[in-house]
Amino acid sequence: MSGFVSGFVSFENLDLEGRADVLAFRQQGRCCRPREHARTVREHFGRRFPPAKDGVCRKGRTVEGGRGLLRGRGHGVVDLVLRHVDGGKPAEVPVLLKGNKSKRVGRVDNRDLSQYHAECIAHAQEGSALWVYHLWLAGDTLVMRRIDAARVIRECRGSAIPNAPDAEKAKGIGPTLTWGVRYDPRSYKLKSGAVRTQDYWRLRIEWNRVPESMWLDSEPIPFDSTAPLPSGVRFGRTVSALGEILD
DSSP states (O other): OTTEETTEEOGGGSOHHHHHHHHHHHHHTSOOOGGGGHHHHHHHHTTSSOOOOTTOOTTOOEEGGGEEOOOSOOOSSOOEEEEEEETTEEEEEEEEEEEOOOSSTTOOOOOEEESOHHHHHHHHHTTOOOEEEEEEEETTEEEEEEEEHHHHHHHSOBOOSOOOTTSTTTTSOOSSOSEEEEEOOEEEEOTTSOEEEEOOEEEEEOGGGSOGGGBSSSSOEEOOTTOOOOTTOOOOSSBOTTOOBOO
């Protein structure tokens, strides 16, 4: 398969989230993964979310910088930790990456935010930000459109009550809600040949129901991990936008 040389995966063979990871590494001049910034993630979110498990690849595949292939991330929530400057002072901001398969750039088809629905909702209700970078491929260019999912949770109509597995249309959230918790069972085939079904619930946001005014970018723009975020936004439970410990 082209793109794989001694375990190395070329940029062109990465998925959209993987490409964003490599571009962030190029643009910010360092690794920006949450595993390498566990303290930052912990300070922003407290101990709500599990430690990141990225950067571990059983087949030994790597990307630029000799880093492990960012696939099957398993972070729970955070994909990257990006540098941000607010008022001239540096801070580190955890962000979520959401690749979209639609050939229509700007159309969001990646609607599931995280299976840690209660944690995300609680984080949002505290008034903290939860930045999502939606990604598309426009020709050969990776583009993004950013939005604060926490603000959507706080200001748009939604429900924190998980769908019952036997509820009608349990896998969706209904036509009147902007966000909700949907039932998402997955089946796995064991080595014995038996099939096991695991119950999951995921926080879903119907992005096409979100007011345009909530998007930070009026339209998709070339991916830039250094692009400024709004000043004075509270990014987490225990640190301010300036990185100052609050409690």
